[in-house]
Amino acid sequence: MSRILPAAVALLAALTLAGCTTAGPHDQKESPMATTNPAAGDLFVAAESGDADAVRDALASGADIEARGTGGMTPLVAATKANRIETARVLIEAGADVNAKDDIQDSAYLYAGARGHDEILRMTLAHGADLTSTNRFGGTALIPASERGLLPTIDILLKAGVDPDHVNNLSWTALHEAIVLGDGSERYVRTVRALIEGGADVGIRDGDGVLPRDLAAQRGYEAIVAVIDAAS
Structure with missing residues (x-):
């Protein structure tokens, strides 16, 4: 060898x-919600739980689509790590950054590719995924x-x-x-x-x-x- x-x-x-991979410690068991903004808090809960209607309501209430929660996750990264396809779709179609990375360098695009979340992966590719983006190990x-x-x-x-x-x-x-x-x-x-x-x-x-x-x-x-x- x-x-x-x-x-x-x-x-x-x-x-x-x-x-x-972009996997590992990023599989946080705690909620990604870590914000004092009620609308943003609702958005994180809805994104991770897969409640697409609640995501729309939170955004309509002024929640920041790029808010940062536990581990630096955005709502889209939280939805992606939970493989919540419909909430990821709502967020992406509302303009969420598919290349935004959390504290361990996971983006929605990178994590979906690493874990085989193919429906979300295709959505990120259709909305500007950076093919040269790399994870914390320097890999695509x-x-x-x-x-x-x-x-x-x-x-x-x-x-x-x-x-x-x-x-x-x-x-x-x-x-x-x-x-x-x-x-x-x-x-x-x-x-x-x-x-x-x-x-x-x-x-x-x-x-x-x-x-x-x-x-x-x-x-x-x-x-x-x-x-x-x-x-x-």
Whole structure:
């Protein structure tokens, strides 16, 4: 198994705990409402609970659509983390910033991509999602989607134009991450194939100078090795 660069050790520890994504500690169990403004408070509660009518009422009452709650979440980020499709829709159509990030660098776009919340993801893409935006690990939405083997999400992101060769703070692309943090199962074989077909460069080395093929071979992922060989 390849040696991980010393500079990446701390990040890898964080990845182990947080899933190398926009996920992890951001799954706050406490309410995102942390404001003295009653209308904004109502907006957060409605957004997280999925009450679209209450979201409309709160906005009509003057609630700030970009108000910040617990963890720096906006109402849209709160709705996205709860996968509340209809409240996310109301907020986005009312002009909520799909790229606004909370304190751990999650935006509605990045989180939806990382977690496979595809309906919300499509809405963010239709309303100005920044495809170059990165999470706290320096990765695009495609990288955590690939780590999790979220094939429909990967397809959406590649078709939207997300760079398949973006390198994160661990010196990994989406292809590296699918191999290193995947389990070599059929889902990850298909993930690797989708990334390659989407333009991923199999010749990019990780921070230790190791090729994706060699990372797969070291782990005994023969089917992934075969997919890479067929593309080389």
